[in-house]
Amino acid sequence: MLKIKDLHARVDGKDILKGLTLEVAAGEVHAIMGPNGAGKSTLAQVLAGREGYEIVSGSVEYLGQDLLELAPEERAREGVFLAFQYPVEIPGVNNVYLLKAALNAIRKHRGEDELDAYAFMKIVREKMKLMQMDPSFLNRGVNEGFSGGEKKRNEILQMAVLEPKLALLDETDSGLDIDAMKVVAEGVNSLRSPERAIVMVTHYQRLLDHIVPDVVHVLADGRIVKSGDRSLALELEERGYDWLQKAVGT
Amino acid sequence: MSALLESLRQHWRDRASTLPGNADARQQALEAFLARGFPTTAEEDWKYTSLARLEDASLAVPGPVDLAEAMAAVERHAVPGLDGPRLVFVNGQLIPPACRLEGMPEGLGVGSLGQTLQEHGDADPLDRVVDLDRYRLARLNTALFLDGALIRATKQVGAEKPIYLLFLNLGAPGAMPLIQPRVLIDVAQGAALTVIEHHCGEGEAAVINAVTEISGQSAARITHYRVQEHAERHIQIAGLNARLDRDASLVCHNIDLGGALVRNDVHARLLAPGAEVELNGLYFTRGTSHVDNHTRIDHLAPRTTSREDYRGVLDGRSRAVFNGKVLVAEDAQKIEAHQSNNNLLLSRECEVDTKPELEIYADDVKCSHGATVGQLDATALFYLRSRGLDADTARGLLTFAFAEEVIARLGITPLAERLSGTVMGHLPDSERLREFT
Numbered sequence: 001m002l003k004i005k006d007l008h009a010r011v012d013g014k015d016i017l018k019g020l021t022l023e024v025a026a027g028e029v030h031a032i033m034g035p036n037g038a039g040k041s042t043l044a045q046v047l048a049g050r051e052g053y054e055i056v057s058g059s060v061e062y063l064g065q066d067l068l069e070l071a072p073e074e075r076a077r078e079g080v081f082l083a084f085q086y087p088v089e090i091p092g093v094n095n096v097y098l099l100k101a102a103l104n105a106i107r108k109h110r111g112e113d114e115l116d117a118y119a120f121m122k123i124v125r126e127k128m129k130l131m132q133m134d135p136s137f138l139n140r141g142v143n144e145g146f147s148g149g150e151k152k153r154n155e156i157l158q159m160a161v162l163e164p165k166l167a168l169l170d171e172t173d174s175g176l177d178i179d180a181m182k183v184v185a186e187g188v189n190s191l192r193s194p195e196r197a198i199v200m201v202t203h204y205q206r207l208l209d210h211i212v213p214d215v216v217h218v219l220a221d222g223r224i225v226k227s228g229d230r231s232l233a234l235e236l237e238e239r240g241y242d243w244l245q246k247a248v249g250t
Numbered sequence: 251m252s253a254l255l256e257s258l259r260q261h262w263r264d265r266a267s268t269l270p271g272n273a274d275a276r277q278q279a280l281e282a283f284l285a286r287g288f289p290t291t292a293e294e295d296w297k298y299t300s301l302a303r304l305e306d307a308s309l310a311v312p313g314p315v316d317l318a319e320a321m322a323a324v325e326r327h328a329v330p331g332l333d334g335p336r337l338v339f340v341n342g343q344l345i346p347p348a349c350r351l352e353g354m355p356e357g358l359g360v361g362s363l364g365q366t367l368q369e370h371g372d373a374d375p376l377d378r379v380v381d382l383d384r385y386r387l388a389r390l391n392t393a394l395f396l397d398g399a400l401i402r403a404t405k406q407v408g409a410e411k412p413i414y415l416l417f418l419n420l421g422a423p424g425a426m427p428l429i430q431p432r433v434l435i436d437v438a439q440g441a442a443l444t445v446i447e448h449h450c451g452e453g454e455a456a457v458i459n460a461v462t463e464i465s466g467q468s469a470a471r472i473t474h475y476r477v478q479e480h481a482e483r484h485i486q487i488a489g490l491n492a493r494l495d496r497d498a499s500l501v502c503h504n505i506d507l508g509g510a511l512v513r514n515d516v517h518a519r520l521l522a523p524g525a526e527v528e529l530n531g532l533y534f535t536r537g538t539s540h541v542d543n544h545t546r547i548d549h550l551a552p553r554t555t556s557r558e559d560y561r562g563v564l565d566g567r568s569r570a571v572f573n574g575k576v577l578v579a580e581d582a583q584k585i586e587a588h589q590s591n592n593n594l595l596l597s598r599e600c601e602v603d604t605k606p607e608l609e610i611y612a613d614d615v616k617c618s619h620g621a622t623v624g625q626l627d628a629t630a631l632f633y634l635r636s637r638g639l640d641a642d643t644a645r646g647l648l649t650f651a652f653a654e655e656v657i658a659r660l661g662i663t664p665l666a667e668r669l670s671g672t673v674m675g676h677l678p679d680s681e682r683l684r685e686f687t
Contacts, residue, residue, distance in 0.1 A: 048632075048636050049635070051628070052628070071635070073638050076637055077638050084636075086629075093647050093648075093651050098637065101643075101685065105638035105639060106638050
């Protein structure tokens, strides 16, 4: 589904990604771990199409097309979803209407009919229950006055409603207490399916206790330096990142 | 400007005998105004705002108003859902059938200033609050105003429903009408009052020179809305002057969503300890429009408070000016004064000049000010696009959200809904954006 080849990217003249290669197939859950400043969030932002990153070389292929050619909204409509590390507060823009517009933009792109209010609300209510969110959240401004945990839940709610093909989770566990993390993990797990790929970027392995990945990668200094199964994450937790960085000479 | 001033003299000759109130006082005001004329850009306070376009204009006495036409215009412009006391003026003239004055609580007087002066012309309530030397446009208003509102809370009324003053200004081809509404608000000790001044208009250019005087005695609580939705050729000059006694509070909302040339002066004087004033402002300028807000707050006593938050959205080749002056007198210790002015620039051709001015003679004060001029937040824009919204829609929504933060502070739902709608209507692709709010 996703093929990243030798990707080099820089921001403000500083090289961040330095030859990153990664393949993710449909149905798989990948975790990308690494120390702060390794380029984890940059990778997520570059894949979602954030402006301000200069792609120096390399390629990203998504479902057979050149992902880097697409505008952020085109990527979203093609099924890419980024759950933000710091979701943005937008007072004055209603949460539920944003959700509806987002879903209808995607449906329209796929050539499907836009949903009427009734059908839409049915989906939303069901997903909110899953995320244990109070219905009053819907009529507030987007993330307005939400706590850190509520914002993260709202991200996963959006993801659950939009049903992306490729879900990117950027530090979704940061700022969550254990109960909130369980709810978020349950939401993500409910979306695991053979047609969908999930890429989680995280600093700590604790999220992986709840969302068990198929593959774990270590990103250090702009490259994937090691890949393995679940046990790699546990090893990292025990030994930190230093040994690995020394071992691979970064 | 002599042609202009001559037209004002003519105005006086045509009108003097019919104007209510003290004719001598009016003539004195006129002479004093004419002696110095309109402000020019040579004066620091008017550096960025030129009234030169009035020079070639001939200002006319507003013609007679056709009642049926006036009533139809009121229907088009009045904010629905405001069911408290209402006074309606079209081109400066009171339209009695459009007013609603029944069921007023005891101790609250709301009525036509012109009528009151006609009946009790000797007790002249004008010019008690406004500083005429500093704000001489008030003299022009005093000299030639036709009518306006007189609102008096004489005892502890807590008027629940806002008093709605609608000033509708209809321009017509030919000479520009000079329309000069006058509003006097006098609130007794411990009373509470909310007044909406809604200035709107349609048609060809009209010139509006409005003056409001607010006096709050001790512990009075006053909320004042000045909402301006003029047609694109209208010129509005508005002066709001307030004096607040011990523990009195005034909240002013200043919203400008229309007009070609708009100049607002707010001057609040905090006379005794505990007095406080809050100013919220929003201006949305487009095309070649020009909106200038000058505010001045005098902290003349200890433990007085002022808060000021103005926001602007600028598009096209429009221009905005914000000048916020705060004066703290020598013995006004332990005061607080906070001011901010944030501007969103939607095009490359628009321009804003923003300037805080602090003049502090006391040494134990808390003052802050800040101004920003910028574009939409790139992260928020990316967030919306990453949800599948196209870039134009995302930009429109964020612009709306920026303005909406000021509108959300308006405590009157029908008014807030109306203004949200107007702001939305100014945005490109507003039909689609409406679905999001």
